[in-house]
Amino acid sequence: MPRLRLSDAEYLRRRATILQRLGERDITAVVVFGPNNVSYFSRFGFIPTERPIAFVLTRDTSALLVPRLELEHAQEFALTDRIVSYPEYPDLRHPMEFLKDILVDLRLSRAKIGVDSDGYGQLYGYRGPKVSELLPEAEIVNVADDIEYMQMINSEEELELLRESARWANLAHAYLQEYCRVGATETEISMRASYEASQAMIRTLGPEYRPLGRGLASAGFxxxxGKDSALPHAMTSNARLKPGDILVTGATAYIWGYSCELERTMIMGEPSPEQERFFNLMLEVQTLAIQTIKPGIPCSAVDKAVRDFFKENGLEQYWRHHTGHAKSTLVHEAPFLDVGDQQTIEVGMVFTVEPGIYVPELGGFRHSDTVAVTPDGVEMITYYPRDLASLVIPV
Incomplete structure (x- = not known):
């Protein structure tokens, strides 16, 4: 049976790592508010609203602050020593006063505390005091970069979840390609492919499976x-497929919050010479980017190789975005395969590799594959066929 969740040991390792890392700067406690960060350390995944949720971690204990409506949910899923609930927001007593109670009880009133932000963000109308205002004698230090760096390096358990995601993204995309036909709308094709792949996931993985993400398996456009494929971030228009259309796709699946990114360029019917030329150039530059990635070089080097390719082949006018980004539990994550990102590539980092060529009035050409950095280069997490012949849809 594939791994479908992270072990408790994984969460405890993360806690020990952040405390050791911050302890070198005499930071004795951590408070995180970001949903991804709370989940990263506490195992508690939730829907963020105007009601603040916070996770507190010290060397001796941990505590989770939740609104009353999340109490039973937290009791079932959170890995923490203590759960404190408050009635509602804004209510007669502000939720952050309950957080202050926790921090005072843990004798942190004058401590050096690491936070991912100095208070809960202004989400859905929320307003409230900062941690530094709750504890004016404490020293509040932003440690978001430290947490983000930890999240850049994926453990073997995390990589297993990404590999499992890729298996179901692959199935969803296979359905998507199978159901493409002239006259069908993008909505009906996407919904059918996503539904059937999700049903297969549920049947195969069984009751232990939990997505902890934005959905199950999905694929779409x-x-x-057609011409709108030249817009890298187009919005769904429920277009009907026509002969000659270029289709830029996307597929993923959520496994315990982790998801890969799989994108392909497909063509309805026999490609024109112009379509074939740009497709092959796109495939060549994506291959170049994948082969360039290796530990020890800066992220910028990968994007520079791609941009040099664009210049050498007269494609600069068709360039729109950097080569890729990190990928695990969010849609886009740091570091970025961009000439402006000097972060050193390390073993365990996971990237999307997606240089695109966008030709107005013709269409866009982009594959995206998720790759994990290994000591010798990369492991291809996604594996759907990349060649043109495999991606031409008969009409």
Whole structure:
């Protein structure tokens, strides 16, 4: 049976790592508010609203602050020593006063505390005091970069979840390609492919499976059909497929919050010479980017190699975005395969590799593959066929 969740030991390792890292700067406690960060350390995944949720971690204990409506949910899933609930927001007593109670009880009133932000963000109308205002004698230090760096390096358990995601993204995309036909709308094709792949996941993985993400398995076009495929972030228009259309696709699946990114360029019917030329150039530059990635070089080097390719082949006018980004539990994550990002590539980092060529009035050409950095280069997490012959849809 594939791994479908992270072990408790993984969460405890993360806690020990952040405390050791911050302890070198005499930071004795951590408070995180970001949903991804709370989940990263506490195992508690939730829907963020105007009601603040916070996770507190010290060397001796941990505590989770939740609104009353999340109490039973937290009791079932959170890995923490203590759960404190408050009635509602804004209510007669502000939720952050309950957080202050926790911090005072843990004798942190004058401590050096690491936070991912100095208070809960202004989400859905929320307003409230900062941690530094709750504890004016404490020293509040932003440690978001430290947490983000930890999240850049994926453990073997995390990589297993990404590999499992890729298996179901692959199935969803296979359904998507199978159901493409002239006259069908992008909505009906996407919904059918996503539904059937999700049903297969549920049947195969059984009751232990939990997505902890934005959905189950999915595949679609997000509006990148025909000439609109030249818009990297087009919006769905429910277009009907026509002969000659270029289709830029996207597929993923959520496993315990982790998801890969799989994108392909497909063509309805025999490609024109112009379509074939740009497709092959796109495939060549994506291959170049994948082969360039290795530990020890800066992220910028990968994007520079791609941009040099664009210059050498007269494609600069068709360039729109950097080569890729990190990928694990969010849609886009740091570091970025961009000439402006000097972060050193390390073993365990996971990237999308997606240089695109966008030709107005013709269409866009982009594959995206998720790759994990290994000591010798990369492991291809996604594996759907990349060649043109495999991606031409008979009409």
């Amino acid at each position: 997000r509006g990148q059909i």
